[in-house]
Amino acid sequence: xxxxxxxxxxxxxxxxxxxxxxxxxxxxxxxxxxxxxxxxxxxxxxxxxxxxxxxxxxxxxxxxxxxxxxxxxxxxxxxxxxxxxxxxxxxxxxxxxxxxxxxxxxxxxxxxxxxxxxxxxxxxxxxxxxxxxxxxxxxxxxxxxxxxxxxxxxxxxxxxxxxxxxxxxxxxxxxxxxxxxxxxxxxxxxxxxxxxxxxxxxxxxxxxxxxxxxxxxxxxxxxxxxxxxxxxxxxxxxxxxxxxxxxxxxxxxxxxxxxxxxxxxxxxxxxxxxxxxxxxxxxxxxxxxxxxxxxxxxxxxxxxxxxx
Numbered sequence: 496x497x498x499x500x501x502x503x504x505x506x507x508x509x510x511x512x513x514x515x516x517x518x519x520x521x522x523x524x525x526x527x528x529x530x531x532x533x534x535x536x537x538x539x540x541x542x543x544x545x546x547x548x549x550x551x552x553x554x555x556x557x558x559x560x561x562x563x564x565x566x567x568x569x570x571x572x573x574x575x576x577x578x579x580x581x582x583x584x585x586x587x588x589x590x591x592x593x594x595x596x597x598x599x600x601x602x603x604x605x606x607x608x609x610x611x612x613x614x615x616x617x618x619x620x621x622x623x624x625x626x627x628x629x630x631x632x633x634x635x636x637x638x639x640x641x642x643x644x645x646x647x648x649x650x651x652x653x654x655x656x657x658x659x660x661x662x663x664x665x666x667x668x669x670x671x672x673x674x675x676x677x678x679x680x681x682x683x684x685x686x687x688x689x690x691x692x693x694x695x696x697x698x699x700x701x702x703x704x705x706x707x708x709x710x711x712x713x714x715x716x717x718x719x720x721x722x723x724x725x726x727x728x729x730x731x732x733x734x735x736x737x738x739x740x741x742x743x744x745x746x747x748x749x750x751x752x753x754x755x756x757x758x759x760x761x762x763x764x765x766x767x768x769x770x771x772x773x774x775x776x777x778x779x780x781x782x783x784x785x786x787x788x789x790x791x792x793x794x795x796x797x798x799x800x801x802x803x
Contacts, residue, residue, distance in 0.1 A: 512593075514650075520585065527737070527776075528576055532573070542584045547584070551572045618664055618667050687712045705732075708723075736772045748785070754766070754785075
């Protein structure tokens with residue numbers, strides 16, 4: 496099943512139920528399965544087929560089928576295919592308001608607030624190797640199953656399962672010495688990267704110069720290039736081109752615009768360079784990608800209507 500990029504400004508759920516569940520997500524082409532992004536909500540993602548390498552802030556985690564990751568609010572995260580087998584995963588993204596109470600109680604004080612404020616860090620990698628991990632994964636599977644079945648009580652059971660998951664994970668927390676600190680990397684580095692990524696995501700159709708990106712991060716150009724490569728595993732130019740290709744994919748999937756017009760819309764000045772760059776990231780041409788997506792759309796009209 497094809498997927499749309501999870502955007503950091505996406506609204507997950509609604510005020511009454513701030514939860515979104517994304518089942519059975521799989522990349523059509525290329526090694527990237529989850530674009531580099533962040534949001535204020537928390538997230539659980541379970542790999543159900545294949546394996547992937549997820550980056551959470553500055554940490555890289557290899558995740559196999561039957562394992563999951565937990566992403567704290569505000570953490571930059573991305574995922575790339577590991578191996579040749581296609582990777583499929585399911586995610587639940589939810590706001591901390593879901594775990595709130597009408598009045599401030601012991602549960603909020605002792606457990607929820609420290610998690611939200613990042614005074615403690617819960618495990619990022621969840622595996623069935625230990626009893627607590629197997630239990631958390633079972634609850635996660637139940638959440639996905641209840642939403643897939645459209646269970647009448649899924650809002651209630653989801654909240655209950657999340658509480659149980661956090662209770663088990665809290666037993667294996669890491670106490671952080673500083674409020675708001677980020678495990679595995681400097682908070683300042685993460686915030687600088689967020690600023691630069693936001694700049695790119697907003698201005699990608701325009702010509703982007705390395706100098707202005709470095710200025711956005713308040714770094715010299717040389718330092719910025721090393722910093723960006725370390726954090727994103729791509730050079731600034733490679734990431735900009737990659738992001739432009741992702742935006743082109745959305746147009747190829749959802750419009751009948753000419754390929755040359757799409758290339759110009761997403762920031763490429765020359766059609767030949769766009770096609771070369773597209774093939775580098777997607778291992779196929781833009782025209783073949785469109786045909787492939789249209790073919791899948793014709794084969795799976797019901798399931799594709801549920802795309803995130």
